[in-house]
Amino acid sequence: MIEPTVNEQKTGGFKPRSDLPFYTIFISISAIYVFLIVAMLSAETTYTTPDHIWNAFSKPEIRYAIWLSLVSCAITTVLSLWVSVPIGYLMSRHEFPGKTLIDAILDIPIVLPPLVIGLCLLILFQVEVPQIEWLNRMVAEKSGVEYVPATLVSQTQSVDDVIRKVTKVTFGKSIGVTYEIPSVILAQFMVACAFAVRTMRVTFDQIGPRYEQVALTLGCNRGQAFWRVVFPQAYRGLLAAGTLAWARSLGEFGPILVFSGATRMKTEVLPTTVFLELTVGNIEGAVAASLIMVVSALIVLVIARMFGLTRGAAI
Amino acid sequence: MISVKNLCVQVGEFRLKDVSFEVPGGHYAVLMGKTGSGKTTILETICGLKKIQSGTVSLNGRPMTHASPAEREIGYVPQDGVLFHTMTVRDNLSFALELRKWNQREINSRVEELAELLGISALLNRTPFGLSGGETQRVSLGRALAAKPSILCLDEPLSALDEDTRGEMCALLEEVQRVTGVTTLHITHNASESERLGDIKLVIVEGAVHSLSGKSTEIPGVTPDDRQAAETKTDTSERMKAQ
Numbered sequence: 001m002i003e004p005t006v007n008e009q010k011t012g013g014f015k016p017r018s019d020l021p022f023y024t025i026f027i028s029i030s031a032i033y034v035f036l037i038v039a040m041l042s043a044e045t046t047y048t049t050p051d052h053i054w055n056a057f058s059k060p061e062i063r064y065a066i067w068l069s070l071v072s073c074a075i076t077t078v079l080s081l082w083v084s085v086p087i088g089y090l091m092s093r094h095e096f097p098g099k100t101l102i103d104a105i106l107d108i109p110i111v112l113p114p115l116v117i118g119l120c121l122l123i124l125f126q127v128e129v130p131q132i133e134w135l136n137r138m139v140a141e142k143s144g145v146e147y148v149p150a151t152l153v154s155q156t157q158s159v160d161d162v163i164r165k166v167t168k169v170t171f172g173k174s175i176g177v178t179y180e181i182p183s184v185i186l187a188q189f190m191v192a193c194a195f196a197v198r199t200m201r202v203t204f205d206q207i208g209p210r211y212e213q214v215a216l217t218l219g220c221n222r223g224q225a226f227w228r229v230v231f232p233q234a235y236r237g238l239l240a241a242g243t244l245a246w247a248r249s250l251g252e253f254g255p256i257l258v259f260s261g262a263t264r265m266k267t268e269v270l271p272t273t274v275f276l277e278l279t280v281g282n283i284e285g286a287v288a289a290s291l292i293m294v295v296s297a298l299i300v301l302v303i304a305r306m307f308g309l310t311r312g313a314a315i
Numbered sequence: 316m317i318s319v320k321n322l323c324v325q326v327g328e329f330r331l332k333d334v335s336f337e338v339p340g341g342h343y344a345v346l347m348g349k350t351g352s353g354k355t356t357i358l359e360t361i362c363g364l365k366k367i368q369s370g371t372v373s374l375n376g377r378p379m380t381h382a383s384p385a386e387r388e389i390g391y392v393p394q395d396g397v398l399f400h401t402m403t404v405r406d407n408l409s410f411a412l413e414l415r416k417w418n419q420r421e422i423n424s425r426v427e428e429l430a431e432l433l434g435i436s437a438l439l440n441r442t443p444f445g446l447s448g449g450e451t452q453r454v455s456l457g458r459a460l461a462a463k464p465s466i467l468c469l470d471e472p473l474s475a476l477d478e479d480t481r482g483e484m485c486a487l488l489e490e491v492q493r494v495t496g497v498t499t500l501h502i503t504h505n506a507s508e509s510e511r512l513g514d515i516k517l518v519i520v521e522g523a524v525h526s527l528s529g530k531s532t533e534i535p536g537v538t539p540d541d542r543q544a545a546e547t548k549t550d551t552s553e554r555m556k557a558q
Binding site: 217219221 | 393399410415
């Protein structure tokens with residue numbers, strides 16, 4: 001019986017504490033981080049003069065890197081969208097045995113260190129497979145060389161060799177993957193696509209199955225329901241996935257360094273340029289190349305904001 | 316005619332067992348039930364959107380148990396309309412007709428006719444964005460009726476509407492049924508809708524569908540309190556369960 005009176009006395013003299021300390025701490029922490037972002041960007045942009053940047057642009061190596069970066073990122077983005085739409089849709093709509101496992105596999109490129117992805121790709125294309133006699137004969141015919149059974153020299157060849165031979169036969173020109181331009185695209189694709197898949201899956205989850213169900217009752221088959229009703233509604237998600245894949249692939253460095261090498265005028269993309277210029281002590285060149293990436297990243301950010309994509313996107 | 320015999324459906328944890336009922340051609344049936352009783356599941360099963368474990372569904376005398384939704388030729392009006400919002404109202408209405416490869420003149424005249432019947436002629440060139448609840452339901456109804464189905468399934472078409480709009484929509488549904496003679500299955504948790512619209516009244520209690528004859532308000536196994544609760548409850552939880 002004593003306790004209630006004690007409580008009453010307490011509440012009688014109770015004075016709520018101020019919100020000031022809470023907001024002071026939270027706002028200061030936030031401000032420090034935002035300041036760091038702005039400071040590092042402005043430091044970089046003011047580090048060089050426009051002259052230096054212009055000089056850097058006139059170097060053929062850097063021009064080549066810009067060109068290769070733009071082209072490879074565009075191809076990667078298109079590939080990622082093609083792949084992420086079906087995967088995202090299937091994962092969002094269907095239950096099947098082993099779905100949890102597939103889900104985990106799809107996340108591997110996101111959690112794996114990028115360098116390791118590059119190494120895995122490098123090893124994958126060096127896996128030894130048996131010599132294919134008829135393919136070797138066709139290659140010999142194509143290049144006008146007398147056919148010598150390769151099995152006499154070596155019983156096996158790498159996957160990359162097989163691809164070189166197949167492209168030689170089909171296109172008349174041997175195109176390899178490792179240490180060539182295709183490896184740049186593949187290295188970018190492996191990581192960028194995983195992010196696009198996640199975004200597309202969230203997109204289809206948000207659209208929900210009810211639109212398709214109505215379309216099905218109206219006479220659509222699954223394909224028509226998807227292309228006529230669901231896909232047009234997914235355009236925001238497509239844009240988000242596309243910009244995300246593009247931004248990811250533009251900044252990709254680790255896997256490219258391992259899988260494609262850093263050969264000037266061949267497999268040099270913008271991050272490689274920054275790295276190469278830094279190693280030879282040309283900081284202006286490095287800054288100029290990185291500024292191009294800063295500007296592109298800002299453009300991506302603006303596009304994403306314009307379509308209100310950043311909140312829902314699974315980044 | 317809709318005929319459902321010994322239907323068993325499993326949706327996640329939820330299970331419907333041994334449901335049987337029949338709606339003769341040209342009649343307006345109202346299926347009532349509490350929130351979470353499986354009304355929506357029954358409707359979606361008839362439309363072919365849910366897998367059937369056992370039992371049969373036949374429509375107009377033809378067995379349709381495992382037919383695809385497209386083959387069943389049912390007009391389906393889902394809860395909240397679910398209009399295709401990347402298309403205009405006109406395109407929503409002509410969607411089923413374009414799939415059936417009608418020529419443009421026929422499509423136009425059918426769309427005008429529907430818009431007239433449903434009172435949405437002024438909305439045809441708008442997108443569904445910004446339509447009111449009543450307008451959305453009218454467009455959804457028009458989209459379902461466009462290809463002249465012989466069966467119409469309505470999933471709580473009036474639950475999201477205010478009192479006045481609800482009265483208008485009831486009158487419209489009566490008018491539509493009178494004009495088209497479509498066999499209708501309307502599910503609701505609202506007893507007054509059932510009284511007003513249904514010439515066949517069905518009620519689902521604990522997974523079994525009973526038929527109520529005439530104007531009787533006695534529902535086997537349901538106390539008036541239960542019905543009151545079912546009417547006033549929002550249907551969100553039921554929708555989530557049913558999906």
